[in-house]
Amino acid sequence: xxxxxxxxxxxxxxxxxxxxxxxxxxxxxxxxxxxxxxxxxxxxxxxxxxxxxxxxxxxxxxxxxxxxxxxxxxxxxxxxxxxxxxxxxxxxxxxxxxxxxxxxxxxxxxxxxxxxxxxxxxxxxxxxxxxxxxxxxxxxxxxxxxxxxxxxxxxxxxxxxxxxxxxxxxxxxxxxxxxxxxxxxxxxxxxxxxxxxxxxxxxxxxxxxxxxxxxxxxxxxxxxxxxxxxxxxxxxxxxxxxxxxxxxxxxxxxxxxxxxxxxxxxxxxxxxxxxxxxxxxxxxxxxxxxxxxxxxxxxxxxxxxxxxxxxxxxxxxxxxxxxxxxxxxxxxxxxxxxxxxxxxxxxxxxxxxx
Numbered sequence: 001x002x003x004x005x006x007x008x009x010x011x012x013x014x015x016x017x018x019x020x021x022x023x024x025x026x027x028x029x030x031x032x033x034x035x036x037x038x039x040x041x042x043x044x045x046x047x048x049x050x051x052x053x054x055x056x057x058x059x060x061x062x063x064x065x066x067x068x069x070x071x072x073x074x075x076x077x078x079x080x081x082x083x084x085x086x087x088x089x090x091x092x093x094x095x096x097x098x099x100x101x102x103x104x105x106x107x108x109x110x111x112x113x114x115x116x117x118x119x120x121x122x123x124x125x126x127x128x129x130x131x132x133x134x135x136x137x138x139x140x141x142x143x144x145x146x147x148x149x150x151x152x153x154x155x156x157x158x159x160x161x162x163x164x165x166x167x168x169x170x171x172x173x174x175x176x177x178x179x180x181x182x183x184x185x186x187x188x189x190x191x192x193x194x195x196x197x198x199x200x201x202x203x204x205x206x207x208x209x210x211x212x213x214x215x216x217x218x219x220x221x222x223x224x225x226x227x228x229x230x231x232x233x234x235x236x237x238x239x240x241x242x243x244x245x246x247x248x249x250x251x252x253x254x255x256x257x258x259x260x261x262x263x264x265x266x267x268x269x270x271x272x273x274x275x276x277x278x279x280x281x282x283x284x285x286x287x288x289x290x291x292x293x294x295x296x297x298x299x300x301x302x303x304x305x306x307x308x309x310x311x312x313x314x315x316x317x318x319x320x321x322x323x324x325x326x327x328x329x330x331x332x333x334x335x336x337x338x339x340x341x342x343x344x345x346x347x348x349x350x351x352x353x354x
Contacts, residue, residue: 011125018119021320030343032334033320035160035188035295037217039269039337041252042262045218048255052248061247064237068245071254072225076197081230084237085253087244089187089211089224093154094120096207096226098239100152100181101126108147109154110139112161112327114185117154126152135326137162137289137297141170144177151180157196158188161322161332163291171196175203181232183207188293190215190267191274197227204229214294215267216256223253270294274335280345284352287330294335301352305331308351315347 005013021034040046065085073080086092097120101107107121111130121128131146133139139159140146143166147153153174158165166174175182186208189195199206207228213219223245226236245253256263278288278296287299300308309321309331320332335341 009125011122015119015122018116022318024318026316028316030317030336030340032336032340032344033318033332034219035214035293035334036219037214037266037270037294038335038340039217039266041217042256042259044255044259044262045252048252049248052251056247059247060243061245061250063243065245065250067254068223068225068250068257071257072227075257075260076227078200078227079230082200082227082233083225084228084233084240085223085225085245085250086240087224087249088213088222089185089209089226090116091222091240091244092207092209092224092226092236093117093183093185095236095240096152096154096181096183096209097121097124097126099232099235103127105151106149107152107154108143108150110156110159112137112322112324113154114156114160114187133162137164137326139164139166141166141173143170143174147178147180150178153178153180153182154185155182156185156187158192158292160188160293161295161320161327161330162297163188163289163293163295165192165292168194168196171199172202175199175206178205181205181207183209183226185209187211187214188295190263191271191294192292200227200229204231207232212253212256215263216253217266218249218253218256221249221252223249270335273338273341276338277333277335277341277345281348284349286352289330296333296335297330298333299330303329305329308348311351312344312347317344317347 068085069080069083072083101124103125106127106129108129109117111132129150184196197208207226209226212223281288285301289297306321
């Protein structure tokens with residue numbers, strides 16, 4: 001054993017670590033695996049980029065991201081003291097775990113869900129309370145009872161990779177009954193029928209996080225934010241990295257968030273394409289879970305998600321496969337452009353038509 005391994009904390013030696021989705025370098029790949037937006041960022045982002053002064057890059061960025069927080073405040077109707085920004089919403093999740101989890105404070109999350117939750121909890125040495133979905137991937141309604149004893153609940157709504165959501169009524173019950181912090185990860189909320197942003201006004205224990213990686217087409221810039229009670233934000237500000245969002249991202253993020261009209265246009269196109277893909281896959285005898293995100297979780301006729309994943313890969317189409325007794329029957333398809341989805345369907349039809 002290398003001597004250097006002796007210095008790691010036991011939790012770090014034991015954990016596998018988070019495995020991000022593949023980012024292929026080849027140009028001829030159709031990439032439908034990590035839920036990026038197939039459409040370019042808002043024209044306002046392009047204009048803001050053209051206005052950047054490279055000489056400013058020698059200076060540190062605003063540590064409190066004032067320009068972005070003012071824009072979020074104006075667009076979403078919350079005071080700046082209720083807002084913190086991060087280097088992607090992953091940074092927000094990390095802040096929350098640093099604040100509310102340790103060896104004595106447990107973390108609850110669904111299973112399956114965004115696997116980073118588990119990695120962040122393991123880094124802190126926090127015990128994880130997994131709440132397993134039903135056989136049809138339904139979300140239990142009595143989440144507060146199942147998460148009893150946890151101090152932090154990390155809940156993706158819509159959930160990934162399944163795409164489903166707990167009702168607003170059941171979410172309110174969770175936030176009211178859970179004796180800890182509920183972080184509602186709304187990475188895909190813009191593609192959904194509703195969201196929980198107003199819960200921050202109702203419950204002091206709720207944090208709602210958002211990302212600019214999906215609906216705003218800025219995955220490569222790494223920008224996320226959270227809205228919560230001011231006392232929670234004060235605590236998260238204490239543990240964030242000093243200059244956690246670079247000045248380019250701050251400037252472009254403010255431009256993107258300000259253009260809600262463009263956001264709604266691209267989201268509408270993505271949702272329309274999502275429903276078209278679901279309809280066509282059902283005709284090919286796929287099982288398609290109803291989705292509120294910019295992706296579909298689907299099972300081919302032979303219930304072999306890995307074979308479907310590998311067959312598409314041979315055609316230079318990459319989707320996401322999640323090994324497991326139940327998830328292994330499925331694969332997740334990110335919603336691309338109409339042209340991309342028609343190509344996917346053409347290949348899929350050849351694979352499964354009789």
